[in-house]
Amino acid sequence: MSKWLAMALLLSFSQANAQIEKEKNVKAFEFLSNADSKKAGKALEFKKGAVVSAHPEATAVGVEILKKGGNAVDATVAVKFALAVVYPNAGNIGGGGFLIYRSAKGELNSMDFREKAPALASKDMYLDANGDAISEKSKEGHLAAGVPGTVAGMVALHQKYGRLKWAELVEPAYQLATKGFKITKQQANELNRLQNKFKQFNPLGTVFIKQEVEWAAGDLLVQTELANTLKLIRDKGRAGFYEGEVANFIVEEMKRGGGLISKEDLKNYQAAWRTPIIGSYRGYKIITMPPTSSGGIALVQLLQSVEAFPLSKWGHNADSTVQVMVEAERRVYADRAKHLGDPDFWKVPQKELLQEAYNKGRMANFNWNKATPSSEVQAGEFARKESEETTHFSVVDKDGNAISLTTTINTSYGNYVVVKGAGFLLNNEMDDFSVKPGVPNYFGLVGYEANAIAPNKRMLSSMTPTILEKDGKLAMVVGTPGGSTIITSVFQTIVNVIDFGMDMQKAVNAKKFHHQWLPDRTDIEPDALTPEVQQKLEAKGYTFYKRSSIGRVDAILVTKKGIYQTGADPRGDDTAGGW
Numbered sequence: 236m237s238k239w240l241a242m243a244l245l246l247s248f249s250q251a252n253a254q255i256e257k258e259k260n261v262k263a264f265e266f267l268s269n270a271d272s273k274k275a276g277k278a279l280e281f282k283k284g285a286v287v288s289a290h291p292e293a294t295a296v297g298v299e300i301l302k303k304g305g306n307a308v309d310a311t312v313a314v315k316f317a318l319a320v321v322y323p324n325a326g327n328i329g330g331g332g333f334l335i336y337r338s339a340k341g342e343l344n345s346m347d348f349r350e351k352a353p354a355l356a357s358k359d360m361y362l363d364a365n366g367d368a369i370s371e372k373s374k375e376g377h378l379a380a381g382v383p384g385t386v387a388g389m390v391a392l393h394q395k396y397g398r399l400k401w402a403e404l405v406e407p408a409y410q411l412a413t414k415g416f417k418i419t420k421q422q423a424n425e426l427n428r429l430q431n432k433f434k435q436f437n438p439l440g441t442v443f444i445k446q447e448v449e450w451a452a453g454d455l456l457v458q459t460e461l462a463n464t465l466k467l468i469r470d471k472g473r474a475g476f477y478e479g480e481v482a483n484f485i486v487e488e489m490k491r492g493g494g495l496i497s498k499e500d501l502k503n504y505q506a507a508w509r510t511p512i513i514g515s516y517r518g519y520k521i522i523t524m525p526p527t528s529s530g531g532i533a534l535v536q537l538l539q540s541v542e543a544f545p546l547s548k549w550g551h552n553a554d555s556t557v558q559v560m561v562e563a564e565r566r567v568y569a570d571r572a573k574h575l576g577d578p579d580f581w582k583v584p585q586k587e588l589l590q591e592a593y594n595k596g597r598m599a600n601f602n603w604n605k606a607t608p609s610s611e612v613q614a615g616e617f618a619r620k621e622s623e624e625t626t627h628f629s630v631v632d633k634d635g636n637a638i639s640l641t642t643t644i645n646t647s648y649g650n651y652v653v654v655k656g657a658g659f660l661l662n663n664e665m666d667d668f669s670v671k672p673g674v675p676n677y678f679g680l681v682g683y684e685a686n687a688i689a690p691n692k693r694m695l696s697s698m699t700p701t702i703l704e705k706d707g708k709l710a711m712v713v714g715t716p717g718g719s720t721i722i723t724s725v726f727q728t729i730v731n732v733i734d735f736g737m738d739m740q741k742a743v744n745a746k747k748f749h750h751q752w753l754p755d756r757t758d759i760e761p762d763a764l765t766p767e768v769q770q771k772l773e774a775k776g777y778t779f780y781k782r783s784s785i786g787r788v789d790a791i792l793v794t795k796k797g798i799y800q801t802g803a804d805p806r807g808d809d810t811a812g813g814w
Contacts, residue, residue: 278740278792278800281813285799286310287789288628289326289716291810292416293317296407297630298812300399307636308336308396309404312389314628315642316408316465319385320458321416323443323660324425324647325626325716328464328476330662331384332625332642333524335511335700336396337709339635343513344395345700348388348506349527349693350381350664353495358688361670368671376436377492379650379663381694385642386468386476388506395508396636405469412465412658415457419808423450425647432651436492441653460658477501484656492652503691514589516542517733519711520704526583529575530699533722536567538729539594546734551745552764554771560730561750561757561777562601564723567594568752569612576685577693583685606776609755625698625716629791631709631799637791639700641714641721667694697721703729711739713790715804720758723749724786728802732792739792743802747785756780 284307286297297314305313311334318326331350337343359366361373372378393401418426427449433441442458467475475481482501489496514521514535521538523531540563549555574584587593601607625643644650644662652661669686686695699721703711711732715724724747731742746763750756756778764772769779784806792800801811 276738276741276744278738278802279811279813280794280798280800282798283633283814284310284631285791285801285811285813286314286628286630287791287801287803287809287811288314288318289626289787289789289807289809290318290321291808291812292321292411293326293628294810294812296411297628298814299407300404301632302814303399303403305399305404305632306396306634307630307632307638308392309399310630310632311628311638311640312393312397312401312404313407314630315385315389315640316405316468317411318626318628318642319659320408320411320461320465322626324422325643327383327642327644327649327660327662328385328468329380329383329649329654329659330642330644330664331381331388332640333528333696333698333700334388334392334638334640335522335524335702336392337522337637337702337704338396341704341707343511343522345509345511345524346388346392346506347509347524347527347693348384348391349696350384350662351500351504352381352665352668352688352690352692352694353497353500354690355495355497356665356688356690356692360688361665366671370666370670373666373668373670374646374663375432375650377489377494377650377652377661379665380489380494380496380652380661381664382496382500382504383662384504384506387473387504390473391506391508401472402469405465409462409465409469412458412462415455417453418450418456420452421808423452423454426450429648429651432648433653436651437653437655439655441655442658443653458658460656462658464657464659477504481657484654487656488652488654488661491655512585512589514538516729518705519733521701521729522704523701524699525578525585526575526695527577527693528696528698529571530697530722530725531701532575532583532585532588533567533571533697534699534701534726535589536570536594537563537722537726539589539591540567540598541730543595543598546730547736551731551735551737552748552768554768557748557757557764557768558603558772558775558777559598560727561748562607563598564726564750565607565609565612565752566597567722568750569609572752574685576687576695580689580692581685604775606772608776609752612752625718625721627700627714627716627787627789629712629714629789631712631791631793635709637702637709637712639702639712639714641698641700641716643696643698643716664694667696668692699725701725701729709793711790711792713788715786715788717786719751720747720749720785723747723751724788728788728790739790739800739802741802742792743788743790743804749785758782758785760785
């Protein structure tokens with residue numbers, strides 16, 4: 236057990252000692268990682284701050300930072316680097332992401348630290364001599380990697396809003412990498428399943444390769460090379476990653492495997508502050524991510540599309556509820572495919588897509604008696620394209636500052652390349668571009684010219700970190716991994732709370748469904764629909780595809796009493812903590 240998790244497991248001091256604690260400035264602290272509690276839908280509540288992330292070690296790190304007087308930004312930076320150690324399949328320094336920030340005083344901001352295409356990238360780089368897509372090249376190996384943005388993003392975030400010293404925030408991750416942590420059963424299964432991939436793309440070896448015996452739950456994973464990288468980042472900040480020793484390791488790795496990232500690409504990378512998307516839904520203010528994420532625009536479109544319908548009257552996952560939400564999703568994903576891309580390279584019709592009348596109008600032609608074939612649904616015209624192993628975490632501090640952050644290296648364990656000498660996995664985000672117009676990516680998402688590959692361009696994403704306000708006060712912090720299902724998972728979680736009155740844990744636990752225009756089918760989790768509801772909709776022409784879990788939502792709801800109520804997704808090792 237690590238130092239950080241051990242600290243997190245301390246019980247709260249008794250109420251009788253409250254005054255002594257106050258005088259000594261000792262903060263009572265709770266930390267619970269109870270799978271039975273999550274599955275039973277028991278929402279945990281905290282008074283002074285909360286962190287919900289994909290791994291108990293990372294959550295513990297974040298809560299400890301809050302205890303020490305750090306704000307939500309400090310905790311975010313610490314959790315982000317801790318996840319790079321304990322959740323290597325998605326928590327990362329070799330990828331990128333997005334975040335939404337809301338200060339206690341209501342200041343709003345968003346950051347795009349999404350990866351970029353290398354300067355040597357080209358529109359047809361994944362096409363063969365006949366012009367056909369070679370999809371493997373954009374998904375696996377060195378050529379699939381975009382320029383990482385995580386470290387730049389965390390440095391910029393801390394410089395603007397942080398309170399504690401930078402080194403203090405990276406230190407926990409350095410310790411976890413140096414001393415190791417015990418992997419979970421789920422992680423052991425993943426590492427065993429991917430042994431051949433790790434061997435294929437890492438001929439010089441990596442700590443993830445296990446010789447002779449398989450990985451097992453409880454095995455200690457020590458990452459010495461990663462620890463050295465984190466030490467450099469701790470001591471030198473941005474320069475510890477984008478210049479010097481680590482930059483040399485990255486470029487050498489590119490040369491070994493035919494990748495494109497150069498020293499100039501690394502040195503030139505900058506995270507971008509952007510203006511958040513603002514929408515509304517039943518009296519709530521929706522604050523969410525603008526392009527290069529498609530998530531924010533699509534989320535507001537979905538909410539606008541269903542607001543006129545009495546979902547609460549119909550009930551959760553009732554046939555009418557599902558039909559309306561699926562038809563909204565079908566139309567919104569058609570718009571996504573055609574209109575959304577990096578706004579620095581493509582004129583995104585943001586204003587038009589967010590018009591309430593437009594989205595209500597899009598719903599006017601669906602037929603209650605039958606499903607609308609996706610072949611009959613096209614993107615709107617105006618005058619004038621993710622395994623699902625992304626990861627999300629939500630943080631709120633005692634003052635009410637909040638961050639919703641979603642980050643990824645795209646598919647689980649990215650492109651399987653571990654940078655030799657630096658110890659971290661690279662992303663395969665180049666697959667999130669439209670490799671060829673109309674050709675689906677890993678998640679079946681179709682894109683066109685708006686999301687074509689170009690040098691230094693950011694690829695489109697579905698990540699949807701979101702914060703809600705009610706009457707000018709913080710109401711919810713929410714987000715999820717899940718590739719193309721991210722948008723619909725956030726959508727359904729919000730509806731579960733607002734329309735169906737669920738607490739945060741129940742809203743997270745609730746079974747989900749998903750439609751993305753193409754392929755023309757509705758994916759459903761086991762037991763998401765009753766047999767009666769499914770039969771009614773099938774009779775109308777809806778096709779259902781049963782699949783494994785959809786999304787892993789980590790969220791925080793502010794109750795009427797001002798308590799932070801958490802929802803940690805039971806679909807993974809996700810854990811809520813607070814004090």
